[in-house]
Amino acid sequence: MQGATVMITGGTGSFGSTMTRHLLSRDVGAVHVLSRDEAKQDEMRRRISDPRLRYFLGDVRDMESVEAATRGADFVFHAAALKQVPSCEFFPDQAVKTNVRGSHNVIEAAARSGVRSVVCLSTDKAVYPVNAMGMSKALMEKTAQAFARKSPSSGTTVSVTRYGNVMYSRGSVIPLFVKQLQEGRPLSLTEPLMTRFLMSLDDSVDLVDHAFFHAEPGDLFVRKAPAATIDTLARAVASLLGEDSPNISIIGTRHGEKLHETLLSREEMVTARDQGAYYRVPLDARSLEYGLYFDEGERDTAQLDDFTSENTRRLTLDQTKTLLMGLPEMQSVLGKGSG
Ligand SMILES: O=c1ccn([C@@H]2O[C@H](COP(=O)(O)OP(=O)(O)O[C@H]3O[C@H](CO)[C@@H](O)[C@H](O)[C@H]3O)[C@@H](O)[C@H]2O)c(=O)[nH]1
Numbered sequence: 001m002q003g004a005t006v007m008i009t010g011g012t013g014s015f016g017s018t019m020t021r022h023l024l025s026r027d028v029g030a031v032h033v034l035s036r037d038e039a040k041q042d043e044m045r046r047r048i049s050d051p052r053l054r055y056f057l058g059d060v061r062d063m064e065s066v067e068a069a070t071r072g073a074d075f076v077f078h079a080a081a082l083k084q085v086p087s088c089e090f091f092p093d094q095a096v097k098t099n100v101r102g103s104h105n106v107i108e109a110a111a112r113s114g115v116r117s118v119v120c121l122s123t124d125k126a127v128y129p130v131n132a133m134g135m136s137k138a139l140m141e142k143t144a145q146a147f148a149r150k151s152p153s154s155g156t157t158v159s160v161t162r163y164g165n166v167m168y169s170r171g172s173v174i175p176l177f178v179k180q181l182q183e184g185r186p187l188s189l190t191e192p193l194m195t196r197f198l199m200s201l202d203d204s205v206d207l208v209d210h211a212f213f214h215a216e217p218g219d220l221f222v223r224k225a226p227a228a229t230i231d232t233l234a235r236a237v238a239s240l241l242g243e244d245s246p247n248i249s250i251i252g253t254r255h256g257e258k259l260h261e262t263l264l265s266r267e268e269m270v271t272a273r274d275q276g277a278y279y280r281v282p283l284d285a286r287s288l289e290y291g292l293y294f295d296e297g298e299r300d301t302a303q304l305d306d307f308t309s310e311n312t313r314r315l316t317l318d319q320t321k322t323l324l325m326g327l328p329e330m331q332s333v334l335g336k337g338s339g
Helices: 014-024 038-047 063-070 085-090 092-112 132-150 173-182 201-214 230-240 290-295 299-303 317-325 328-333
Strands: 005-009 030-035 053-057 075-078 117-123 157-163 187-189 195-199 220-223 227-229 248-250 262-264 273-275 278-281
Touching (some): 014 030, 014 201, 038 053, 075 201, 117 201, 132 157, 173 230, 173 328, 195 201, 201 220, 201 278, 227 230
Parallel strands (some): 005 030, 157 220, 187 248
């Protein structure tokens, strides 16, 4: 990474700005931030002042702007996406434009500019998807894998990382629970037994780092993240804020939501390689010869389970509290921030 130029799409978002700080601390030569929102760029410019940072206003849908930001880059982290479930549900064509066509643009521009490695960020919602956000992310994954399959001699390695819920991310349930507690309102739980993989922003940066250092073309990486039920999560947040018996109102599963999330399907578990804290799933590099698709099956698939938020390591109340206390946002709510 030393001296390298790194381009981050969606660079002003939570992941993008955490990754930017991480890269700047690692002696990169330059970071190109590509994003749509000039106000967020301005805000980030004030927050992180470093001459190695360059901002590019643009959109992954607009090839010219992607090419401008990619020029001279050695590495690309592709984080730009429409990722809210409800908005993608109402505007699926917009999800296709950003998450599928936009990703195609990023990969093509990277290959043309001789980028060495592109890591595309995906989500557990892309596995057996039930909502438009997950479906469009699943197609982004296919776009990345198709590039690897059809361009084996390309100097550009394209890989994918999938992650679960990033704790305390904007608009997510943890800050909502904190607000409800602070306002003395009941905690609104969709379904107490629902489970979610829990990751911090730092975990997601580590996962992308891991992908970057280990990826072969078309690889997919996931972290063996633990999970908690929503009931445990709500009670852990409440307990940290001094409320051991919170008022709870059950609102029911929302449109487009699953009871449990899946990070790897059983079909992927067949070829997944255990890498300690991570799984690596290599590209299915069969050619487009239809005979191979129809005549050669996989006997192990039926023997394996999906890797889900239901069967991964389940966090207890105390373990969930410990995890939450490690988050800077939670520390600042509890008045324990470093300042
Ligand atoms: O009032 C609420 C809102 C949510 N939940 C539950 O809390 C969990 C987490 O919800 P939320 O924080 O809204 O996250 P998700 O809908 O799971 O989606 C998040 O996680 C995805 C990755 O899986 C990202 O892509 C999305 O952008 C991000 O919003 C879910 O089980 C919800 O059912 C409640 O119990 N009560």
